[in-house]
Amino acid sequence: MNYFVTGITGTVVPIIIEELIKKDADPFFYFAIRRGKKDTDIHARFEAVIHSLDLSASRIELLAKRSKTVEIDVEKDSMGIDPSMYRELIQNVDKILHGAADVRFDQPYENIKISNVDFTRKMYDLFDEIKEKRRASGQSPATLYYISTGYAYGIYKKPIPEDYPDFNPGKPDNTYAQTKAEAKMFLLEKIRRFSDRIVIFEPTIIGGAAGTGRTRAYNLHYVIMMLGYLGKLPFLTAPDNRPDIVPVDWVAAVISDIMAKDAFHQGTLRLSMGSRGATIRYMHDLGYHYYTANDPVPGHVIPRIRFVPRWLFLSMIQIQKAWYTSLYFTTGMRRYRKIIKGIQLLEGYFPYITGHKVFENEKSTALIEKYTDCGPAPALHEIRDDAGNIVERGYFRKILADTLETGWGGMIDFERLKKHETLAKNPKKVAGMMRK
Ligand SMILES: NC(=O)c1ccc[n+]([C@@H]2O[C@H](COP(=O)([O-])OP(=O)(O)OC[C@H]3O[C@@H](n4cnc5c(N)ncnc54)[C@H](OP(=O)(O)O)[C@@H]3O)[C@@H](O)[C@H]2O)c1
CATH class of the missing domain: 3.40.50.720 (NAD(P)-binding Rossmann-like Domain)
Structure with a gap:
């Protein structure tokens, strides 16, 4: 052909x-x-x-x-x-x-x-x-x-x-x-x-391969997972949603x-x-345990994400955006413009993450x-066997392993993060470095 x-x-x-x-x-x-x-x-x-x-x-x-x-x-x-x-x-x-x-x-x-x-x-x-x-x-x-x-x-x-x-x-x-x-x-x-x-x-939503965990693009849920790992997403909503x-x-x-x-x-x-998707809570809990147990950055603390009602989460985002917009207009600093862009990017993801959609x-x-020779889509998470017991068959761990192996496709530089952690935890060293 x-x-x-x-x-x-x-x-x-x-x-x-x-x-x-x-x-x-x-x-x-x-x-x-x-x-x-x-x-x-x-x-x-x-x-x-x-x-x-x-x-x-x-x-x-x-x-x-x-x-x-x-x-x-x-x-x-x-x-x-x-x-x-x-x-x-x-x-x-x-x-x-x-x-x-x-x-x-x-x-x-x-x-x-x-x-x-x-x-x-x-x-x-x-x-x-x-x-x-x-x-x-x-x-x-x-x-x-x-x-x-x-x-x-x-x-x-x-x-x-x-x-x-x-x-x-x-x-x-x-x-x-x-x-x-x-x-x-x-x-x-x-x-x-x-x-x-x-x-x-x-x-x-097309995610990484079930066979290898690999992906060619780290967007959408990968960004949420990365923000969670970095501790930049203290709150999230809709734990029962199944993206x-x-x-x-x-x-x-x-x-x-x-x-x-x-x-x-x-x-x-x-x-x-x-209706077989994994819940956000499942992804958070497994992700939290996996990243904590396999963190390549010694001493890096991953905070747990707190789940809040949707209205509160969306209001917090709007308040943050308004705050950084006013800071940008008063100072003109590009840093704030970047943060606003980041928040807008996250907002684009909300229908996929916080919205409740079920696809027949x-x-x-x-x-x-x-x-085709294919069966139903493999699920990210465990599924139940005939007796109703939860069986580990999902491939989410492979996805998590890939994010740490690649640093989210190069978006995170673990070596830099290591240095940052060392400096943050060792004020004497920082002072020493500053003296030099
Ligand atoms: N990824 C998902 O989760 C997902 C879910 C559902 C459906 N889809 C659909 O699946 C398809 C592939 O998505 P993807 O995730 O692979 O997207 P992607 O990684 O962003 O790739 C998009 C591709 O389209 C090309 N392209 C876009 N605009 C073009 C233009 N004006 N002229 C020529 N080439 C153009 C890009 O070329 P350049 O490299 O030159 O930019 C690139 O090759 C899309 O139709 C998307 O709507 C994706």
Whole structure:
């Protein structure tokens, strides 16, 4: 099969490709990549990705041989793709995986719409041309696989239904959810009008791999865990909430199976835990014990987080934000601006952490069972055996181990923290150092 893939420089798509290359005996990939922030050449970006994959040297070599990079700029006509390459894509591509998106929660609508809505429309235009060409030449139909998100449903008081072919989202939590909902709506309309072969995946929160604990991105719950470790999150709320976190290796296994087996061509597949997620209290308690027992920084004390009612927690955050905003306006110090930005980032996470969302997944679970070799998503935590006893089967310890091994992907420098702890605990040494 020949694939056109977006999002290869991200967190999730590389893991899908790791799986897909093992499942398709004769793959060829076109990878759509934009220039990097510092105008980095797309080949250099691609090289960096393939050498970071968890694949044998021979598979990496195979992938390099069986790939072409395609430079894109979604703000231009035909996504800025060179016309001869655009024709080649129409000629050769069997399947499109559109996994690229701007996943930030604090972007202005007009800005994030480009990556999440306009990009999807342009990918559909390409798909439409591929579809027509294949129809005219009597080839099997092409399929477009699109990665949406369960959070496109926005604010929902009741469990979030699997309502395909309908889609009735609530008020969006942020512009990310809003634009992902718009893109999904657009594709559903194409299915309704043209019966296109479009598969929409709806993962919830994608976390580290259940097999290894590893992740390529340390955001959302990882940031909360890091703040807890550093003692910068004295309060939290909603201990009984069950954030819907699914492991990236399971998500990749399901998506790559659906693509490689080529039997499910139309509809939505929700990739969620349903009601089986671990509670925030469980994650806190296990995290606290794990970090305390395995802390690489001697003498570093990890305070326990106190759980408070949601209204109190949200008010404390607002008061803090107002306080630092006034400090920033009176002093103009950039330090306060940074703190305000940090608080705003946390606020973006609240719908995922403090909001109560349950994603129904019965229909999708049955489809996953029918069309893939995967079972239900592995849970972060213990599950009960047939006798009702709690059994240690979860993979949360692997996730915790990975955060300490990597320092949250380099966000924490334990050596610096060690020095900081030593100085804080030893005023004489500080005085000595100051004298020198
Ligand atoms: N991570 C999750 O928890 C989660 C949960 C549910 C659904 N999803 C969905 O899964 C997909 C992958 O998410 P992710 O976590 O892997 O995101 P990510 O790590 O932020 O990666 C996003 C990818 O999209 C590319 N991209 C974004 N805007 C682009 C543009 N305008 N032009 C070209 N490329 C663009 C990025 O390229 P650059 O490297 O050039 O920026 C990057 O390759 C997304 O559709 C997301 O909505 C993710």
